[in-house]
Amino acid sequence: MNTLRFFALKESLSRKPVFIEESxxxxxxxxxxxxxxxxxxxxxxxxxxxxxxxxxxTGSKIDRLxxxxxxxxxxxxxxxxxxxxxxHWFQPLTGATAEKHDAFFESLPDGSAIEKFEGAKLVxxxxxxxxxxxxxxxxxxxxxxxxxxxxxxxxxxxxxxxCIPTVFVSYTGEALDxxxxxxxxxxxxxxxxxxxxxxxxxGVTKVTATLGWExxxxxxxxxxxxxxxxxxxxxxxxxxxxxxxxxxLDDHYFGSIPSRALNFMKDLEQQCMLLGIPVKTRHxxxxxNQFELAPIFEExxxxxxxxxxxxxxxxxxxxxxxxxxxxxxxxxxxxxxxxKHNNWSLATDTGVNLLSPGSTPMKNLQFLTFFINTIKAxxxxxxxxxxxxxxxxxxxxxxxxxxxxAIMSVFIGKQLTKVLDELEKVSDGKxxxxxxxxxxxxxxxxxxxxxxxxxxxxxxxxxAFTGNKFEFRxxxxxxxxxxxxxxxxxIVAKQLKDFKIEVDSLIDKxxxxxxxxxxxxxxxxxxxxxxxxxxxxxxxxEWESEAKKRKLSNNRTTPEALDIQLSKITxxxxxxxxxxxxxxxxxxHEIELEEYVKRVQIESRVLGDMARNHIIPTxxxxxxxxIENVKGLKEIFEADYKIIAIEQIKIIEQIxxxxxxxNEGITAMIEIxxxxxxxxxxxxxxxxxxxxxxxxxxxRYASDKLELLVEDKLWPLAKNRELLNxx
Ligand code: ADP
Ligand code: MG
Numbered sequence: 001m002n003t004l005r006f007f008a009l010k011e012s013l014s015r016k017p018v019f020i021e022e023s024x025x026x027x028x029x030x031x032x033x034x035x036x037x038x039x040x041x042x043x044x045x046x047x048x049x050x051x052x053x054x055x056x057x058t059g060s061k062i063d064r065l066x067x068x069x070x071x072x073x074x075x076x077x078x079x080x081x082x083x084x085x086x087x088h089w090f091q092p093l094t095g096a097t098a099e100k101h102d103a104f105f106e107s108l109p110d111g112s113a114i115e116k117f118e119g120a121k122l123v124x125x126x127x128x129x130x131x132x133x134x135x136x137x138x139x140x141x142x143x144x145x146x147x148x149x150x151x152x153x154x155x156x157x158x159x160x161x162x163c164i165p166t167v168f169v170s171y172t173g174e175a176l177d178x179x180x181x182x183x184x185x186x187x188x189x190x191x192x193x194x195x196x197x198x199x200x201x202x203g204v205t206k207v208t209a210t211l212g213w214e215x216x217x218x219x220x221x222x223x224x225x226x227x228x229x230x231x232x233x234x235x236x237x238x239x240x241x242x243x244x245x246x247x248x249l250d251d252h253y254f255g256s257i258p259s260r261a262l263n264f265m266k267d268l269e270q271q272c273m274l275l276g277i278p279v280k281t282r283h284x285x286x287x288x289n290q291f292e293l294a295p296i297f298e299e300x301x302x303x304x305x306x307x308x309x310x311x312x313x314x315x316x317x318x319x320x321x322x323x324x325x326x327x328x329x330x331x332x333x334x335x336x337x338x339x340k341h342n343n344w345s346l347a348t349d350t351g352v353n354l355l356s357p358g359s360t361p362m363k364n365l366q367f368l369t370f371f372i373n374t375i376k377a378x379x380x381x382x383x384x385x386x387x388x389x390x391x392x393x394x395x396x397x398x399x400x401x402x403x404x405x406a407i408m409s410v411f412i413g414k415q416l417t418k419v420l421d422e423l424e425k426v427s428d429g430k431x432x433x434x435x436x437x438x439x440x441x442x443x444x445x446x447x448x449x450x451x452x453x454x455x456x457x458x459x460x461x462x463x464a465f466t467g468n469k470f471e472f473r474x475x476x477x478x479x480x481x482x483x484x485x486x487x488x489x490x491i492v493a494k495q496l497k498d499f500k501i502e503v504d505s506l507i508d509k510x511x512x513x514x515x516x517x518x519x520x521x522x523x524x525x526x527x528x529x530x531x532x533x534x535x536x537x538x539x540x541x542e543w544e545s546e547a548k549k550r551k552l553s554n555n556r557t558t559p560e561a562l563d564i565q566l567s568k569i570t571x572x573x574x575x576x577x578x579x580x581x582x583x584x585x586x587x588x589h590e591i592e593l594e595e596y597v598k599r600v601q602i603e604s605r606v607l608g609d610m611a612r613n614h615i616i617p618t619x620x621x622x623x624x625x626x627i628e629n630v631k632g633l634k635e636i637f638e639a640d641y642k643i644i645a646i647e648q649i650k651i652i653e654q655i656x657x658x659x660x661x662x663n664e665g666i667t668a669m670i671e672i673x674x675x676x677x678x679x680x681x682x683x684x685x686x687x688x689x690x691x692x693x694x695x696x697x698x699x700r701y702a703s704d705k706l707e708l709l710v711e712d713k714l715w716p717l718a719k720n721r722e723l724l725n726x727x
Contacts (some may be wrong), residue, residue, distance in 0.1 A: 067119025135587025212297030242334030
């Protein structure tokens, strides 16, 4: 057969693993292509070096002269490593990364040429950014977009380009990217958490949020992928029967890594080393062809940049290995999808993880303070947290047939539940000496011990405490981590700010001791945040009805989930914490809603096209073969043919039934799309969700049935079992 499918199969079967030499030790490669402290020390003057460090640590401004000096050093370093171009590297609201390369090269009037890079070019640029999403901000203000250097994330060299991480803002200062609000949120959590950490150690001057993401993904052969318009255009298989052997036998999870995938990983990891991305673990995931990659955690801004960078890098490296990476949350029906767990904690500049229990009652009181405040923040803003991970593709996980559910809840384990239950009994007002001793010795004092056997890990919880960090598991594998990180850090910042006010007021107005005041407030928080805590199976119908009783939100789809972004509570939260203003919030809401519509619209179009020009013609061809056969049988057996050809006739009829289902479905789906496109964005999104998406299942059902009926040789699309068979 001369279809693309068979060509691709042949290609994929003849692939050899691309050998990756690992001659240098990883530690020797680490950070070689990053303009970090080491590189700076070598090429910058002491003054310039310190100016950058101050900017990183305290946010101080860098003046023009100094910027020139830094740029000169940066250029020298970059050129020595083969760089020919530079770019401001930013993360617009498309969720991906953006770059526009300019050469260092400049010709001079005398005919000679030099490499040039000035401070002005380092500090600020104005990309022609008119086609990045802005949600109306740039129309309203008729302003242009600017990128500005973010010294807290080091510059790096990708291929032969010096990449300078930047924020992307409008002329009037409104954020047009994911990084700007993230930096503001990290600033807010620093301020609030430092104040609270000072209750326990006056020497704390800075608190940083830490993030360790775990990225799940699929790898498929690039030729096979190319034979699938749906995978190429939407990142997932819109059609295709589940393979007979999927993940039932659990033989892929943690199994030996297929050699092509392993070579891809080695290659990728070497690139990561050069770029200072501390990747640490790699393994097979549950589904066939599914893998996971995780680094050592880092400061959240850097970790977010590294995740965006690595997603870009993975796509590039995969090409070399004739592979395609799928980041989609649900690329294949019938097997597990992908997520991106965000492990989050807070660390002080004195080297303490604030979510790690200590060895003394005082350290544990500190732990409990941050632990309980985080739970309270999630409780108060659960719906906003849900919105931060909403996307058309993540709707296939949350609230669909995949853990975690769309209901946000917090899992803390049996032992810590016991501790909170005990603390809830703390008496109102001043604590008696007896009570204090009891608390210190028997409740707070024992936390590190009991945590040692905190083994009951709940895999269905969207927000789980895992020993010394919280793990936000509802984040989608395609997501930019900045979005959930903005919300999480902002809500905890707000919560810690309120906590400080309440504790101080008990100390100042009621003359309470600090410990007593903290215990009193924590007790109230434990009571107030009970409804968000859930230890059971987040996936059960019982939990769904229980959550409803508790009035927790259960927004299964993006259009529903995003509503909260426009609420008064959300606006006042972000304005109070100086993370986003009403204009920015509204813009983001609009962009996300529109992106939802566009994604579904593209899928709907691709599905319609494929079903009409791949599936139906193939089905008709096979049907014709059967008709020929029946005709022949009739010629030979005359009247008896009806008995002899009975099965063939049945199949001919079935094929017609499925063709009808597909074709009618597509016609109706297109009609609805036309109607929806006349509506405003909110109604349009609802209509796509309620009236367009249901056709996907119907059309797919009929097409997948045809896949099982039609002669294999005629089928034009690589089958899922072929796509999922990486060696
Ligand atoms: P798993 O959850 O898969 O069992 P681990 O508990 O070892 O694995 O860690 C998962 C992720 O959590 C890793 O990416 C790790 O870097 C990250 N992590 C560990 N400690 C912290 C922390 N204090 N802050 C943020 N992330 C952390
Ligand atoms: Mg994990």
